[in-house]
Amino acid sequence: KAGVTQTPRYLIKTRGQQVTLSCSPISGHRSVSWYQQTPGQGLQFLFEYFSETQRNKGNFPGRFSGRQFSNSRSEMNVSTLELGDSALYLCASSLGQGMTDTQYFGPGTRLTVL
């Protein structure tokens, strides 16, 4: 069974631009969660989608948004990029909703904002 895939793996953008990251969950998984990892703040929860609905959201500004499609694939969008958005963005999928189900992580997308 294929694991969680994330595209692209690396991305370089400049301040003010916007970016879209993609996550394909494990086949059959309906929940997708996104996390941001930075050296300063560590790992932080961004949001969770289940059956195309945002079920939960972390403490991030509205510039961070996401969506989930009917095939469970998810995209995360960051608008008006700031230098501080440089991070590793991790996506995780699970069968059921909520964090209580085992989450399987993808390799991440490393975003660099110049």
Added chain:
Amino acid sequence: AQKVTQAQTEISVVEKEDVTLDCVYETRDTTYYLFWYKQPPSGELVFLIRRNSFDEQNEISGRYSWNFQKSTSSFNFTITASQVVDSAVYFCALMSRDDKIIFGKGTRLHILP
């Protein structure tokens, strides 16, 4: 407020030694979940264990074991007979009623050959 503290930023041990990673958490909720994840150099987070607040039994999985003590709000992780492949960053995490997961800052573990 909810919080996860991993006081050990970095640990180095020689291969075959046992090593314990500490995790202390804070929450006012009576129902919560605790997790451990491993992040090898490749960057992908690997799920290790999930424990709910009503189950204080210790767990052993091969060389890995976990000690959950509600009295001290700790959920420590021990690797027995460490191997070089255990080198990674290990994260402890907490989730409670709001379903938002909070991670500790992580402990970087170096297993020296």
